[in-house]
Amino acid sequence: MDTSTPITKTISLNEYGIKNEHIHYQLSSEQLHDLTIEMDMGKEASSGTLAVNTGEFTGRSPMDRFIVKDSITEEKIWWGDINIPFETEKFDKLYDKVIAYLNEKELFVRDCYACADAAYKLNIRVINEYPWSNMFAYNMFLRPTEDELAAFSPEWTVINAPGFIADAQLDGTRQHNFAILNFSRKIALIGGTGYTGEIKKGIFSALNFILPVFKNTLPMHCSANVGEAGDTAIFFGLSGTGKTTLSTDPNRKLIGDDEHGWTADNTVFNFEGGCYAKVINLSKEQEPEIYGAIKKGAILENVIMNADGDVDFGDTSITQNTRVSYPIHHIDNIQQPSIGKNVKNIFFLTADAFGVLPPISKLTPAQAAYHFISGYTAKVAGTEAGVVEPQPSFSACFGAPFMPLHPTKYAEMLSNKMQESGVDVWLINTGWTGGPYGVGTRMKLKYTRAMISAALSGELGLYNYDKYHIHSVFGVAQPRECPGVPTSVLSPRATWNNDEAYYKTAFKLTNAFRENFKKFEAHASEEIRRGGPQRYAF
Ligand code: ATP
Numbered sequence: 001m002d003t004s005t006p007i008t009k010t011i012s013l014n015e016y017g018i019k020n021e022h023i024h025y026q027l028s029s030e031q032l033h034d035l036t037i038e039m040d041m042g043k044e045a046s047s048g049t050l051a052v053n054t055g056e057f058t059g060r061s062p063m064d065r066f067i068v069k070d071s072i073t074e075e076k077i078w079w080g081d082i083n084i085p086f087e088t089e090k091f092d093k094l095y096d097k098v099i100a101y102l103n104e105k106e107l108f109v110r111d112c113y114a115c116a117d118a119a120y121k122l123n124i125r126v127i128n129e130y131p132w133s134n135m136f137a138y139n140m141f142l143r144p145t146e147d148e149l150a151a152f153s154p155e156w157t158v159i160n161a162p163g164f165i166a167d168a169q170l171d172g173t174r175q176h177n178f179a180i181l182n183f184s185r186k187i188a189l190i191g192g193t194g195y196t197g198e199i200k201k202g203i204f205s206a207l208n209f210i211l212p213v214f215k216n217t218l219p220m221h222c223s224a225n226v227g228e229a230g231d232t233a234i235f236f237g238l239s240g241t242g243k244t245t246l247s248t249d250p251n252r253k254l255i256g257d258d259e260h261g262w263t264a265d266n267t268v269f270n271f272e273g274g275c276y277a278k279v280i281n282l283s284k285e286q287e288p289e290i291y292g293a294i295k296k297g298a299i300l301e302n303v304i305m306n307a308d309g310d311v312d313f314g315d316t317s318i319t320q321n322t323r324v325s326y327p328i329h330h331i332d333n334i335q336q337p338s339i340g341k342n343v344k345n346i347f348f349l350t351a352d353a354f355g356v357l358p359p360i361s362k363l364t365p366a367q368a369a370y371h372f373i374s375g376y377t378a379k380v381a382g383t384e385a386g387v388v389e390p391q392p393s394f395s396a397c398f399g400a401p402f403m404p405l406h407p408t409k410y411a412e413m414l415s416n417k418m419q420e421s422g423v424d425v426w427l428i429n430t431g432w433t434g435g436p437y438g439v440g441t442r443m444k445l446k447y448t449r450a451m452i453s454a455a456l457s458g459e460l461g462l463y464n465y466d467k468y469h470i471h472s473v474f475g476v477a478q479p480r481e482c483p484g485v486p487t488s489v490l491s492p493r494a495t496w497n498n499d500e501a502y503y504k505t506a507f508k509l510t511n512a513f514r515e516n517f518k519k520f521e522a523h524a525s526e527e528i529r530r531g532g533p534q535r536y537a538f
């Protein structure tokens, strides 16, 4: 775990075709921090944190993510806009080009692994062009002990060359940047983008294929934590819905904030060794644990600082997607190793910018399957060019861009697990209340946290109709009361003060749900189809 002892082992990259004298192997976090500043690629914030700019890309580029179509993947992958095929020959050529590009460069190499459960451990070698990207790998993947390192044999390799520019015509890419997975060669090849998230999501996507296909384990885009009684809770949700924020809870031990596997033995393990939090509008008062994790060892991305190195978390002039990565031990209350047992509650987080979904509701198993397959959240103005009013956004399994198999594969596995473990499933709207985006306001974090604790502690009571109201449009069970939350907040319609506008907007959303679900209808049972909204506009 501790890399303060300098690593004396040297390695050769000959097996990758890389001939290079300038290899920095397994540098410590401090060394990488210092080198980044020396090389003028980053600055130190007043908190001691390294701050970098990731360059042209400040987010992932889903349209430039490919999977090599070969004998392993051909029959199994759900090919389409999300999993875009890439030819083996083209990959091999592009690989050689990237290697030739890296040959002349100083390189940063790190051996690490994914999956906190030893039975699933995936050894990874990360080869970076830049020191800060290598520090990101230190923060986000699991850190081998010295003994583990001595015997280390890499299984997957991430090759990360942000400065390499592809020629789309020649190389078969869409444009100059790419992230390509090759399951036969076990390589994630990333070029033309410095966005660090591509590194972690590359391995995540690989595991999302490997675990269900070969290890009978459900991979999930979710965060997880464990309570004092040893009960595990998992939180699914698309980007910005609150996975990292809500799993970082002083009263529960953090297992992980983004990527987990649910095994056949009913345990949940983290794939990663760190967290990657959004820092837009971050405040010490609202999110003290994450705020406190931003110190030496962490890496801030694309934030604006003043001359004293104080970060302005409200400044989105580079991007809305400002981030910080830190090793998980920057959070005080963590589960070690990052494995939980006894899953009791599942939360589906959605940031409903229409402001029509209840802030908390309980789902039946059929509703849970329906909402998992739908994966609804909303996009609000500003996050993407051209988005001026809220737009529904559906991403199957709350993580379609990272899921190589057909969504119903993961949904089936989840349904089985839900049945076996008898979990309670809750739909949480962390989005708008009192009206849609532009009229209403974002749900208070304090209230969302209170609703989640009430669900976790059992205070929301047994599932009976006296304590719940069945929503007339969505069909979900909405609690009438919740400790720590004003009763009026629990009913979205009541917060609008305009029934007509509320129902009109609610129908707009249910129609979007129906439209989206069409492509899954053939795969879904009658029961699951009935788990959807109850009323639509005609
Ligand atoms: P990603 O998959 O991109 O990592 P995420 O699901 O982890 O996304 P968070 O990083 O937790 O998302 O982002 C949630 C953001 O919304 C934070 O900036 C948080 O401060 C803000 N927020 C505001 N109100 C709420 C609320 N009621 N519940 C949760 N988050 C809220």
Ligand code: MN
Binding pocket: 243, 244, 245, 257, 258, 276, 277, 278
């Ligand atoms: Mn997150």
